[in-house]
Amino acid sequence: SFSSYGYPGKVKPNIVSVGWDATIWGTNDAPESGSGTSFSTPNINGLIACLWEAFPAYNNMTILNAVYQGSNMYNNPDSSFGYGIPDMHKAYLILKRKQNVKSLTIHAKAGVVDS
Secondary structure: OOOOOOEOOEOOOOOOOOOOOEEEEOOOOOEEEEOOHHHHHHHHHHHHHHHHHHOOOOOHHHHHHHHHHOEOOOOOOEOOOEOOOEOHHHHHHHHHHHHHHHHHHHHHHHOOOOO
């Protein structure tokens, strides 16, 4: 089964991922299909781990906020899909932009001018 739904004032689930009719290796030593958060969670966690590896200086909430902001329903979340389906490329670009702004700020404060 899938996670519970949210309630007014609480975005839950936060995001969604593939978890319906996922192909898995079954107990009979052959491929079979299954559905539920047990299949969607490892999928999205692996993607988020890759994103965090690209930006190790950021903490978990900064990474998650970029994932939320990059999701297709960020501006209008609901109690069934939360912020929706994450676009990891968008999340990457959000973090990259943040990284570049931080770098420019540090350089500006130090009086460094790149040519």
